[in-house]
Amino acid sequence: MGDSDHILVDRAVKGDQKAFEVLVRQYQGKVAAVIARLIGDSDRVRDLTQETFIKAYRALHSFRGDAAFYTWLYRIATNTAKNHLIASHRAPLDNDVEMDDVDQVAPQLRDNDTPEKIVLQDELLKNFELALAALPESMKTVIVLRDVHGHSYEEIARLLQCPIGTVRSRIYRARQEIANRLKHYLRPVS
Amino acid sequence: MSCNPELVSAFLDNELDSVIVGAVTEHLLSCDDCVQTMTRLAAVKAVMSDKFMVHDPEGLTLSVMNVVTNDRTAPPSNGMMSFLKKLGI
Ligand SMILES: [Zn+2]
Numbered sequence: 001m002g003d004s005d006h007i008l009v010d011r012a013v014k015g016d017q018k019a020f021e022v023l024v025r026q027y028q029g030k031v032a033a034v035i036a037r038l039i040g041d042s043d044r045v046r047d048l049t050q051e052t053f054i055k056a057y058r059a060l061h062s063f064r065g066d067a068a069f070y071t072w073l074y075r076i077a078t079n080t081a082k083n084h085l086i087a088s089h090r091a092p093l094d095n096d097v098e099m100d101d102v103d104q105v106a107p108q109l110r111d112n113d114t115p116e117k118i119v120l121q122d123e124l125l126k127n128f129e130l131a132l133a134a135l136p137e138s139m140k141t142v143i144v145l146r147d148v149h150g151h152s153y154e155e156i157a158r159l160l161q162c163p164i165g166t167v168r169s170r171i172y173r174a175r176q177e178i179a180n181r182l183k184h185y186l187r188p189v190s
Numbered sequence: 191m192s193c194n195p196e197l198v199s200a201f202l203d204n205e206l207d208s209v210i211v212g213a214v215t216e217h218l219l220s221c222d223d224c225v226q227t228m229t230r231l232a233a234v235k236a237v238m239s240d241k242f243m244v245h246d247p248e249g250l251t252l253s254v255m256n257v258v259t260n261d262r263t264a265p266p267s268n269g270m271m272s273f274l275k276k277l278g279i
Contacts, residue, residue: 003211004201011219017258018219024254025229025247026202029236032244046250053254057261121242128237146203147238153205172199175234182237186230188246 005069013060020060024053027070031077038081048084052077124185131181135174142167143174191217198228202235 011019032049039045055076063072132140145151145159146167153171157164179186191213200206201214218225229247237243244250 003208004204004206004215007212007215016219017255020258021251021255022215022218022225022228024251025225026232028229028247028250028254029232029242029244030240032250033236033240033242036242037240046244049244049250050254050257054257054261057258124237124243124245125241128243132238143238147235150239153200153203168200168205169196171203172196172231175199175231176195178234178238179230182234182243185243185245186233186247188249 006065009060009063009065009069012057013063020057023069027073028053030070031073034074034077035081038078039084044084048080049077052080055080124182127182127185128178131178134181135177139170139174139177142170143178146171193217193221193224195224195227195231198224199231202228202232 005023008019008023012023028049031052032045035048035052036045039048052073056073059076063069132143135143141160142156145156146153151159153164153167156167160167194214197206197210197214198218201211201218206214218228226248229251233243233247
């Protein structure tokens with residue numbers, strides 16, 4: 001487990017809710033993406049993401065630090081999505097259904113999404129692609145190497161033959177640029 | 191330590207030097223600006239790597255924390271657990 005996860009989980013278990021809040025902020029996007037992939041991007045993604053974190057909070061004292069916190073959270077998220085699919089009869093009513101099976105069911109489930117929701121997520125992705133394309137090449141390269149290919153800062157620095165500090169700063173500026181262009185989606189829905 | 195959004199971005203990547211990770215974590219626990227920055231940057235990171243983004247991520251955090259704050263089944267601390275054990279509960 002990363003040092004910061006360790007510190008935050010420890011403090012949250014001792015009753016520091018702010019520490020849990022930082023974990024929520026850090027991981028809610030990844031959790032929502034996992035759930036969306038399993039159930040299709042419907043209105044329920046938000047509710048199920050919330051449910052995942054509430055379950056995690058209630059079970060936090062049983063979390064053992066020998067696994068990564070996100071791995072543990074990921075399991076809660078996939079189980080929450082699985083239970084939702086079973087409850088809405090969108091997967092076999094079999095408690096032993098494996099998440100691999102759900103993965104195979106999920107693509108067809110996208111038919112159940114409302115057209116408005118698909119348009120909204122499609123529109124967001126289109127704007128995201130535009131924001132990414134508008135970045136200077138030097139920023140685009142580092143952010144893709146990091147977030148799409150999963151390279152470490154050190155690997156990127158070696159690949160591009162530049163200091164690690166440059167990698168770190170370009171990644172931050174690339175994210176900030178994209179956030180500015182997507183600010184409409186980052187704000188509360190009015 | 192003062193606000194440094196670049197360190198917040200590196201925090202999300204688990205790329206902070208072990209000597210500063212504690213200080214950045216402490217800062218995040220006490221700075222609303224930096225945790226809000228973190229939420230925006232994390233949303234961008236998710237759309238980059240997973241092609242999915244929740245709308246209004248700040249609102250999602252607040253609704254989770256609203257339930258957590260009022261939760262009666264909050265996780266008892268280790269200290270409380272051993273106290274209850276001593277009492278034979
Ligand atoms: Zn700050």
